[in-house]
Amino acid sequence: MSTKSAKINELLNRKRKIQEEKVEEPSPSTSNPTPDPKPLEEKDEKTEKAKKALLFEAKRAKERSDSMGPQGWIRPKCLETNKRFLQNTLKSTLTRKERERLNGK
Numbered sequence: 001m002s003t004k005s006a007k008i009n010e011l012l013n014r015k016r017k018i019q020e021e022k023v024e025e026p027s028p029s030t031s032n033p034t035p036d037p038k039p040l041e042e043k044d045e046k047t048e049k050a051k052k053a054l055l056f057e058a059k060r061a062k063e064r065s066d067s068m069g070p071q072g073w074i075r076p077k078c079l080e081t082n083k084r085f086l087q088n089t090l091k092s093t094l095t096r097k098e099r100e101r102l103n104g105k
Contacts, residue, residue, distance in 0.1 A: 057075070061073050061075070064076075
C-alpha cells in the first residue's frame with residue numbers, strides 16, 4: 001500500500017509542478033507583440049476537429065480489423081467519391097443555358 005501511495009503522491013507533485021510552471025508568464029515586451037487571440041481560437045478549433053476525425057477513423061479501422069483481420073486497417077476505396085464522374089453527371093442534368101451561366105461566372 002505504501003508504494004502505491006508514494007507513486008500517487010509523486011504523480012500529484014509532478015502535476016502541481018507543471019501547473020505552477022504554466023502559471024508563470026514572461027513579462028510583456030515591446031519587441032514581441034501579443035498575437036490576436038481569435039486566430040489562435042480558430043487554429044485550436046481546427047486542430048480539435050482534426051484530432052476528432054483522426055480518432056474516429058482509427059476507431060473505424062480497429063472495428064474493421066476486428067472483423068476482417070489485418071487487411072481491415074486499410075481504408076476501403078469505395079468510401080472515396082469519384083468527383084470527376086459526379087461533376088460530369090451533374091453537368092449533364094443541366095440545360096445548355098444553365099451550363100453557360102455557370103461557366104460564365
